[in-house]
Amino acid sequence: MPTVESSPSVIPSLGVGTFRLKDDEAYNSVTMALDIGYRHIDTAQIYKNEAAVGRAIKDSPVPREDIFVTTKVWNDKLNRTHFVESVEESLRKLQLSYVDLLLIHWPSPEHGESMQEYLGELLRVKEMGLAKNIGISNFTAAQTEEAVRILGEGVIATNQIEVHPYLINEKVRETCAKYGIVVTGYMPFAVGKVLKDDTILSIAKKYNVTAAEVVVAWELAHGLVTIPSSTKRENLATNFKALSLKLDAEDVAKIDALDCGDRQATPDFAPDWD
Numbered sequence: 280m281p282t283v284e285s286s287p288s289v290i291p292s293l294g295v296g297t298f299r300l301k302d303d304e305a306y307n308s309v310t311m312a313l314d315i316g317y318r319h320i321d322t323a324q325i326y327k328n329e330a331a332v333g334r335a336i337k338d339s340p341v342p343r344e345d346i347f348v349t350t351k352v353w354n355d356k357l358n359r360t361h362f363v364e365s366v367e368e369s370l371r372k373l374q375l376s377y378v379d380l381l382l383i384h385w386p387s388p389e390h391g392e393s394m395q396e397y398l399g400e401l402l403r404v405k406e407m408g409l410a411k412n413i414g415i416s417n418f419t420a421a422q423t424e425e426a427v428r429i430l431g432e433g434v435i436a437t438n439q440i441e442v443h444p445y446l447i448n449e450k451v452r453e454t455c456a457k458y459g460i461v462v463t464g465y466m467p468f469a470v471g472k473v474l475k476d477d478t479i480l481s482i483a484k485k486y487n488v489t490a491a492e493v494v495v496a497w498e499l500a501h502g503l504v505t506i507p508s509s510t511k512r513e514n515l516a517t518n519f520k521a522l523s524l525k526l527d528a529e530d531v532a533k534i535d536a537l538d539c540g541d542r543q544a545t546p547d548f549a550p551d552w553d
């Protein structure tokens with residue numbers, strides 16, 4: 280499995296997402312993904328599926344140490360009182376003694392706590408050995424700069440942000456590149472929307488592959504980690520096949536040009552986007 284290296288960590292470049300998947304759906308998706316060959320699983324406290332993900336990992340013949348597991352701390356836990364205990368609860372649900380990557384899900388603490396406070400807790404969790412790597416998610420360019428000022432360079436493994444052909448998020452990606460922070464592109468298909476795009480379909484035709492493979496290969500061509508999700512074995516397998524698809528620079532550029540700022544994930548507590 281190819282990986283993307285950042286200074287503090289090595290992250291498998293293709294993972295499987297679990298947003299919206301509950302109970303058996305999450306269990307089955309992770310079970311199928313591990314069977315197909317995925318070794319990177321993305322969950323979060325707010326997805327309410329850590330227990331199902333944990334059961335799938337436990338029941339899989341794949342050794343735990345071969346699997347890269349990410350979870351994310353939710354907005355109401357971004358304080359000195361609740362942060363560590365929330366991670367301990369995640370680990371209990373996941374039936375793990377550590378996660379490979381722990382992220383601040385949104386830079387939006389429910390009670391306005393400072394970034395200094397919650398990043399301090401994030402670092403503490405790493406020092407306790409509960410997370411091998413730490414990172415951020417949905418941080419703007421300015422917030423990423425601030426996080427680097429607080430934690431220092433070489434500490435933040437990734438910024439997980441929305442990246443797909445309709446939202447290429449260039450400014451944040453450039454800021455991350457400046458500090459050697461790997462970008463994890465979430466919602467690579469814009470939840471299915473970009474798979475119907477004529478340009479992407481014509482590129483897919485040229486390589487005799489599916490639109491989904493083209494999109495995953497485009498993310499990988501940019502050096503991103505990406506985490507598409509699916510409830511279906513066939514789609515999980517198709518997405519995995521993209522690891523062996525190399526797009527010409529010209530096709531990568533054609534897909535870049537589809538950017539239209541069409542953001543999918545923008546809850547009312549989102550930051551002022553770049």
Ligand SMILES: NC(=O)c1ccc[n+]([C@@H]2O[C@H](COP(=O)([O-])OP(=O)(O)OC[C@H]3O[C@@H](n4cnc5c(N)ncnc54)[C@H](OP(=O)(O)O)[C@@H]3O)[C@@H](O)[C@H]2O)c1
Pocket residue numbers: 295296297298299321322384416417439440464465466467468469470471474489491492506507508509510511513514515517518544
């Ligand atoms: N950090 C954050 O704030 C944040 C926010 C959003 C998402 N995420 C992470 O990113 C992951 C991915 O995002 P997402 O799940 O929202 O959206 P996505 O991966 O862009 O799209 C998922 C949708 O695409 C369909 N699909 C998957 N593979 C397909 C294929 N080969 N052909 C056709 N359709 C396909 C799935 O349907 P089927 O089930 O029918 O295959 C599903 O409806 C999430 O699961 C989560 O882990 C993180």
